[in-house]
Amino acid sequence: MDRWLLGCSVQDLAPSLLSFVSKRALAHRTVHEALQDHRWVCDIGGGISAAIVEFLKLWDALVDFPLHSDQPDQHVWTPDASGVYSASSAYKRFFLGSTTFEPCKHIWRSAALQVLKAD
Template identity: 45%
Template sequence: MFWSDRWLHGQRISDIAPRLVAIMPKHKLNKRTVQEALTARTWISDIQGAITVGVIVEYLHLWDILTDLELHQGVLDTHFWRLSSSHAYSSKSSYEGMFVGLVQFEPHKRIWKT
């Protein structure tokens, strides 16, 4: 999906232009594919809402990025699983991903032992 997936150099459009995405109607964020959006620049027609200077700056920045982008027909999408070094999904990496960022409490062994 153009607005919500990490397809642009590993980032979402909201990572690049958060103010622009913030003014978008929520029902449009998950409807347009990358191919649809880039064909005749139809992504521009999705933009609605209060246009501020910050939104215009982000719009122009996004325009610059997308101008040099070229889609290749017949090339399949590749999917990367970010929670493993091989980028391949496994249930083990998914389970371990649930604990990313948790703080280890080392004295837990002594507490549970008593």
């Protein structure tokens, strides 16, 4: 499900084809295991005729995909331009698309609160 292939996930590239892969293979198969001797092809079950175009596109993308065993996996936090996770970027992402309620500023600065503070 990660975006490791041409900046996309396999789900992005072949959503229909993914429905023919068992849940067990999706949950347990690593990229390295799947690419060894094209084992990912064996994970596809059923009649894939409806998804044959996606299969061929995925095959082309994976046929010569280089794996570098001497390099560790790299985690990239896409919501931030630097690619590094921060609580601030996660907080901003959490509220992405939400609306603000401007009158709340007046509620928190009401005269009633000031009177209570003076006492």
